[in-house]
Amino acid sequence: MPSVSATERFISTSDGELFVKSWTPVSGIKPATTAPVVLFHDSLGSVELWRDFPELLARSLGRQVIAYDRPGFGRSYARADALESDFIISEATGPFTAILDELGIKGFIAFGHSVGGAMAAVCAATFPDRCVALITEAAQAFVEDLTVKGIRDAEQVFAQDGQIDRLRKYHGEKADWVLRAWTGTWLSENFQHWTLNETLSRVSCPVLAIHGENDEFGTAAHPELYTSLPAGPCVLELLNECGHVPHREKPDVVVRLVSDFVDEYLVPVALGDQTNH
Template identity: 35%
Template sequence: MTDLPTVRIDGAVHSYEDVPGETGRAPLLFLHEGLGSVGLWRGFHHRIAAATGRRAVAFSRLGHGWSDPPSAPRGPGFMESEATDVVPALCAALGLERPILVGHSDGASIALLHAAAYDLPGLVVLAPHTFVEEAGLREIEATRGAYADGLRERIARHHRDPDVVFRNWNDVWLHPAFRTWDIRPRLAGITCPVLAVQGTADPYGTVAHVESVREHARGPVEVVLLDCGHSPHLERPEETDAAVARFLSSLP
């Protein structure tokens, strides 16, 4: 998808896809996972746009997809900087006023952090991370072997530099300083309605993450548990699409 449009933020080019929708409805902004990109949503944003009539924008973070590489390796605070710096700048550049964020995995954590600091009409998080679990770290460490054993070739179809993508995800999560990462205290800043979808067989995180959103957020939180792994929108698309569309239809 090298023919995607681009937008420049602080001198760096981000690639994105913009699916048009009806005016007067809050737009959707999709935030991808740690190894994700626009293409790796595999059409989820198109399906939700079609089901809801809303404009849907998906973009690739720096180093992902066909966006510019980051100026330096990421550190443990990258999700906070994405939430408070990149997302607002992107919204301003693309005319996304008070969007509903739809995030998956790391993108869901970024969405939670943004919603804790900004007034949003709603929020959808798929397999979010709110703290660090040892079992999840073991799975992330195991992907180092998988990367050399075929994973690199698979993700290279969707990224300009798969090595940068992998290191900026794997190295951050396995950095010693990241073991204390915990955004649960920040969730009290979320006052908008939230839909949290979690796979019960997710190797990267337990249901404790979505339960922590329900426990700490001050807005109403609906939790949907599905019999799947880390990607409900890909593994259980019909149930996930229906839950997201139903939630979005309930918003004012």
């Protein structure tokens, strides 16, 4: 497999700088017209929390993999405001569009974990001519009782002495905001009726939905929606003895599933010159 080169940069927006990291195969990469994979992290996540998964994915696929910290997370600019109830929808036309424009990305594979999976789906629906595939992992499509229970349980854990330090390692002084943004939004009354049904009905590219059978934040009802509502070909993979973070719990399995899916459902597409950095 090819070796991988990693690069970091900041992208300026009207609100502040977004941190972006790219993993590019040094040799054996597909043609420049091959769409890169863009990773969308979870509610407590960051670029760094993907750990070595992006490198494994880039090496296996022979494609560039790009990850970024959303506003308020990781090394991107800090926020003090509360998340609006449409924060999942607005990601596509906000930070993600800024990254597409700055990096000159003509086409992409959207890969999202947890709430990042919902954001990836929104991006697939918003850019149907540019998103060549949607891959979700432990993604939510609605607010389920199990989701609420999992968040309440996590909220109690983080209330214990020293637990917030786990987030500070990745988010620094933004850690308290990150935790409030997650629990405050998902547990709010205004958010309880949120669903992704309308968005998923507008997804037309191939879809791979990966979900752990022991996911503490959602049942198999979520990936079933991700693979029943879109118009294109869909694949659902339920992983045995796996919880909410398949790419950390079973990285080799996830990489293999993604590679097999891409090989089977994606054909070379002329996307113009990719000028990713």
